[in-house]
Amino acid sequence: MRFDIPLLTAALVLACSSASAQDTPAKPKSAQEIIDAAPASDWRTLDPANTLYLELATGRVIMELAPAFAPEHVANIKALAKGGYWNGLSINRSQDNFVVQWGDPTEDEKARKALPKKVKAKLPVEFTRSASKLAFDRLPDADGWAREVGFSNGFAAARDPQKGEAWLAHCYGAIGAGRDVAADSSNGTELYVVTGQSPRQLDRNITLVGRVVQGMELLSVLPRGTGALGFYEKAEQRVPIKSIRLALDLPKKDRVALQALRTDSKAFTDAVEARRNRRDDWYKVPAGHIDLCNVSLPVRKPPAK
Amino acid sequence: MRFDIPLLTAALVLACSSASAQDTPAKPKSAQEIIDAAPASDWRTLDPANTLYLELATGRVIMELAPAFAPEHVANIKALAKGGYWNGLSINRSQDNFVVQWGDPTEDEKARKALPKKVKAKLPVEFTRSASKLAFDRLPDADGWAREVGFSNGFAAARDPQKGEAWLAHCYGAIGAGRDVAADSSNGTELYVVTGQSPRQLDRNITLVGRVVQGMELLSVLPRGTGALGFYEKAEQRVPIKSIRLALDLPKKDRVALQALRTDSKAFTDAVEARRNRRDDWYKVPAGHIDLCNVSLPVRKPPAK
Structure with a gap:
């Protein structure tokens, strides 16, 4: 249930997300990049x-x-x-x-x-x-x-x-x-x-x-x-x-x-949008839509302090 | 990938379809009953x-x-x-x-x-x-x-x-x-x-x-x-x-x-409707909707002649 998955370039694979594109800053951020950049306050610790x-x-x-x-x-x-x-x-x-x-x-x-x-x-x-x-x-x-x-x-x-x-x-x-x-x-x-x-x-x-x-x-x-x-x-x-x-x-x-990304956070909204309309090189037609049950809900281990 | 599944009454189970209700003919037919009653011409043999x-x-x-x-x-x-x-x-x-x-x-x-x-x-x-x-x-x-x-x-x-x-x-x-x-x-x-x-x-x-x-x-x-x-x-x-x-x-x-139920048959249309709005005793709120990918496509062995 990973939210975003990198493109494996070595093989002829079915890819489904953006490659990391740090060398081309003009590109829109991928969902994973948005999640990785979310501030600590966007994460809640599971009770x-x-x-x-x-x-x-x-x-x-x-x-x-x-x-x-x-x-x-x-x-x-x-x-x-x-x-x-x-x-x-x-x-x-x-x-x-x-x-x-x-x-x-x-x-x-x-x-x-x-x-x-x-x-x-x-x-x-x-x-x-x-x-x-x-x-x-x-x-x-x-x-x-x-x-x-x-x-x-x-x-x-x-x-x-x-x-x-x-x-x-x-x-x-x-x-x-x-x-x-x-x-x-x-x-x-x-x-x-x-x-x-x-x-x-x-x-x-x-x-x-x-x-x-x-x-x-x-x-x-x-x-x-x-x-x-x-x-x-x-x-x-x-x-x-x-x-x-x-x-x-x-x-x-x-x-x-475990921490879950707050679903009322800007990072979550932005990540959903990045998945609604994929902008990476692999996708040729952005869907313009996402189904409720196609939205992954990111969970992570708390980062080391 | 069975199209319809009977209610197991013995246990406290999650049921998801109608019990067979042959003793109450007034009830609408379940999807499985509709499929079972489909004429031979509604089935196509896989090529x-x-x-x-x-x-x-x-x-x-x-x-x-x-x-x-x-x-x-x-x-x-x-x-x-x-x-x-x-x-x-x-x-x-x-x-x-x-x-x-x-x-x-x-x-x-x-x-x-x-x-x-x-x-x-x-x-x-x-x-x-x-x-x-x-x-x-x-x-x-x-x-x-x-x-x-x-x-x-x-x-x-x-x-x-x-x-x-x-x-x-x-x-x-x-x-x-x-x-x-x-x-x-x-x-x-x-x-x-x-x-x-x-x-x-x-x-x-x-x-x-x-x-x-x-x-x-x-x-x-x-x-x-x-x-x-x-x-x-x-x-x-x-x-x-x-x-x-x-x-x-x-x-x-x-x-x-193997035979597949023709998706242009009346039986298929009727079975989809029976799944769109479940009328059996288990369901309390018919959905009034079915998603394309929630429609099962029935397949069977050809019946013995």
């Missing part, structure tokens, strides 16, 4: 109270929760993590071009792992929120799925000004709470992550709770399940979850310091 | 003269070429396959949420595998085509990247009626010919397949030659390369290609018979 670590055998997936959009779900997810609910459970589903999903794979609901203390068995629907108190940095680009799209404190989001509603968008890396047919049947135990073409038809139909900020490549490569909906058919195919923990519950030395 | 088989250790990836959009590239690709050019080469790149790419990984151009007979070393740009002779079944939905989007004989495509141009769209599974900075620097030896969020900014900037019709899940799970642009850094990380052959060059018994 360990809203950061989850999913530990797999292959590494750590880091997720940022969005309490502004799904406060009840996020509170439950934190309680589930604190109670060690997912530790020893598994990723049970990987459907090509759609999602991966984890939780307790036991079919018999009564035989499933007990919920830890302070975890609610039932949550309200949090498909949309009142837009009035939510930040919203609007993308000027047209969108077929919503009247307005943009970013709310680092999350891809959409808005209906007539209804005064806002909601998170199903872009690559979005994390949601699986549910049954009843709208209010999610409790946060079954989480899914979008690994395919943005399934925006799910927007406003299910509660999104955050997004993966690092480690998507550990989820997106999981073998596709051959059962219905991409569920693994055999227990041994499931991908074990070592643990899911809140960063705040770990000693500081075990946390990963 | 072995335009079908490529990519053989990996994990199985066969089947690709349909689009000579109507890229005649020179497709002719070269067929000659490359006939000459066994890719046999023994490798997939050299897997960039998360973007593409996989194969070809000769040798950095020194002069040391690369020689081109087989009848293969052209240089091809013209085929980014767009004159729209006048191309089928185009327009999707009514708004699109930010192009004035018109739709389908042309089974391929997702876009069109500019003012310029009279049409082109293939970078949707999941689209196959393109990698190039260097010069627009006419592709020769079809380096092919890439879209494995991530539709990178439509590449439309009209590079020549697309077809799409994967079966086996995407063999490409999409390839470990992501850790080098620039997702290239594998070590030779042993590359994914060996056993062969890429034209179906026509194989004995009939070794071919896979």
